[in-house]
Amino acid sequence: NGRKQYIIYADEFGENVYEKFEITNDFYDALDKEQFKLNYQPQVDLHSGKIVGVEALIRWQHPTKGVISPAKFIPVAEETGLIIPLGSWILRKACLDRKQWLEAGIQDIRVAVNISMKQFQQENFVETVLSILEETGLDPTYLELEITESIAMNKHQDVIKKLTLLREKQIYVSIDDFGTGYSSLSYLKELPINQLKVDQSFVQGIDHGNYQILQSIITLAQAMQLSVVAEGVETEKQAQRLKEFKCSIAQGYLYYKPMPVEDLLPVLKSI
Ligand code: C2E
Ligand code: MG
Numbered sequence: 283n284g285r286k287q288y289i290i291y292a293d294e295f296g297e298n299v300y301e302k303f304e305i306t307n308d309f310y311d312a313l314d315k316e317q318f319k320l321n322y323q324p325q326v327d328l329h330s331g332k333i334v335g336v337e338a339l340i341r342w343q344h345p346t347k348g349v350i351s352p353a354k355f356i357p358v359a360e361e362t363g364l365i366i367p368l369g370s371w372i373l374r375k376a377c378l379d380r381k382q383w384l385e386a387g388i389q390d391i392r393v394a395v396n397i398s399m400k401q402f403q404q405e406n407f408v409e410t411v412l413s414i415l416e417e418t419g420l421d422p423t424y425l426e427l428e429i430t431e432s433i434a435m436n437k438h439q440d441v442i443k444k445l446t447l448l449r450e451k452q453i454y455v456s457i458d459d460f461g462t463g464y465s466s467l468s469y470l471k472e473l474p475i476n477q478l479k480v481d482q483s484f485v486q487g488i489d490h491g492n493y494q495i496l497q498s499i500i501t502l503a504q505a506m507q508l509s510v511v512a513e514g515v516e517t518e519k520q521a522q523r524l525k526e527f528k529c530s531i532a533q534g535y536l537y538y539k540p541m542p543v544e545d546l547l548p549v550l551k552s553i
């Protein structure tokens with residue numbers, strides 16, 4: 283490796299290490315080069331079929347590698363600290379897009395933004411969100427923040443403090459990928475949240491007759507007066523079961539795939 287340094291190369295992980303190295307290098311100026319974009323995936327009310335919200339999902343349009351999935355670069359963004367400026371960019375862009383749809387006459391739907399651990403744990407996280415809302419002029423009731431179970435269960439008092447401030451401003455809060463983390467149910471009960479998003483693995487379980495956990499999570503949400511979204515709904519059979527279980531909202535390829543912002547407005551207008 284030059285300069286009297288050496289690295290041990292093991293084939294099992296060699297490709298990943300190299301790929302990660304490349305991603306990290308190119309990542310530093312991808313924000314300046316405007317290579318990120320947000321796609322939006324609508325969420326529908328299972329009974330009326332109406333769109334009740336859209337989730338912003340980031341994509342990186344790499345100049346030579348094509349589109350890179352957030353599963354690959356969000357961890358890099360976390361490790362390098364770049365998630366902080368990137369996270370603010372995502373929030374600002376989602377707020378600006380939501381404002382445009384409002385100006386086009388689209389009422390009622392919320393825009394949901396995924397928040398990563400490092401971003402949420404910034405001391406000034408709440409202030410950052412509020413200042414982006416102020417700067418973009420978006421009414422906070424149109425914004426939803428998705429945090430994962432692991433964020434919600436870490437540093438409990440700090441999480442409660444931050445979520446309380448966000449809820450005071452009428453920002454909607456969801457727990458993402460619910461069921462895959464290690465939620466303490468007594469902690470969960472204390473959290474000022476609005477919604478659980480059941481992880482897609484439980485929805486896919488329906489196909490194999492495994493729906494006991496899914497059904498229990500829906501019942502739990504109802505008992506706690508939380509809204510519940512099923513993620514990754516791909517088939518009519520899954521949708522049918524979810525209706526039987528009285529799940530209120532669904533998101534998945536059966537309804538809509540994540541789409542570029544320019545395709546979303548006509549969809550929102552047609553509903
Ligand atoms: P997530 O927040 O749980 O998002 C749902 C993921 O499921 C998205 O993958 C979406 O495209 C995918 N999906 C939606 N419907 C279906 C379906 O019917 N079947 C299947 N198999 N998949 C479906 P995506 O866009 O690749 O994002 C992956 C993860 O990356 C997200 O999971 C989220 O954790 C993270 N992520 C995405 N955008 C952002 C962002 O702006 N900020 C942060 N911090 N994380 C993000
Ligand atoms: Mg999400």
Ligand code: MG
Nearest residue numbers: 458459479513
């Ligand atoms: Mg999820």
Ligand code: MG
Nearest residue numbers: 458459481482
């Ligand atoms: Mg996920």
